[in-house]
Amino acid sequence: MMDKLKTNREIAFSSPEEIKAFQSVQLQNHLRYCQANSPYYKKLFAELGIAINSISLETISSLPLTSKSNIENHNDNFFAVPKEKIVDIVLSSGTTGMPTRIMYTASDLERLAYNEEVSLSSCGITESDTALLTCTLDRCFIAGLAYFSGLKQIGVAVIRNGQNTLESHTEIICRLNPTVIVGVPSFLKKLGGFIIDSGEKDALAKVRKLVCIGEPLRDSELNPSKLALDLNAIWSAQLFSTYASSETISSFCECSEGKGGHLLPDLAVVEIVDKNDKVLSAGEIGEVVITPMGITGMPLIRFKTGDISFMIDTPCKCGRNSVRLGPILGRKAQMLKIRGTTLYPQAIFSTLEEIEEVDEFYILASAENELSDIISIHVATNNNTVTADILESRLQARLRVKPQVIIEPIGSIRQKVFNPNSRKPIRFFDNRN
């Protein structure tokens, strides 16, 4: 077994060189653990003749990447502990068919709590706060449990109201006065509107912080997205964007500067790679690759998250020198190829969200051929003078391609977008395969 994970909650404030030196030691421990305990990596290192002793942070890119399909195809071989050590099982949607199983040990859950404790403390959350969780704690997800564990470790009073109705959350907000709310931004927008419509506007003012998950609050220039501006117009609370994945149990959380999510350098190494798996420099857009360190149940090396973003390595005004991750600009699998241009649905969403006359929308993608996709954008407007032509031109100005826009009644679009089984609105329908 591995020595207990060495954490260092102050390391983010050290110099970039000190951070790198610390991470190299953590990385070596992690690789040794993988070689000794993970059947998948033990075999892989042997087959490829990899000598892990020579690997440092600078040479991490010489190690093979791990994709979701690697895990899907060899799920059992990724488990590095006997069954008796597993205390929590999470299911993560796979690329095909069966969801993959992710097994956590007790020490993985401790690591998870530490990660969230440090992240949420950096948002200024303290033991005097009361936090309402509007995300689920069950259904084999990890996010809700992660927030709960971190908040509990800070000493915050947590209200686990989960995926309850707008009425229920409103009543709780009025009665229990949470100072922090954790949830999906578009849901928090809807909730804020509902509270105002219920005549309880005063209750909004008591909430100090909204911790957001699942949808980006910044654009690619790190300016507030339309969704963030909408939340600012309703809530007086400060917004914090967080990003994580079940496989890596390492979260990136914004500080008060709101300029990208800080990596916890003691817990993970992050890289960005292009479509040929070449490592990119800070600022360049590509797929997020994470090596989470100190995980014992299902340790991973260079895990390809499938999420598209970029890294920021300039020092942050908050005093931390840890690298930051920009907003998630899209999912790699959702990348659209349209007449020689690549485009992510999120870019279309952001453009549509900025058009005031647009009420609701979704995108339908189908394949024209191997090299090109066809998309149609289905839009409901609140203004008859806004035609499909006008919207197509506005989209073209921003996206450099002219997609087809189809105007539809708001009812039919809402029916498609708001699936009762999903808290997040679904705005991208992919019929390409």
Ligand SMILES: [Zn+2]
């Ligand atoms: Zn910062």
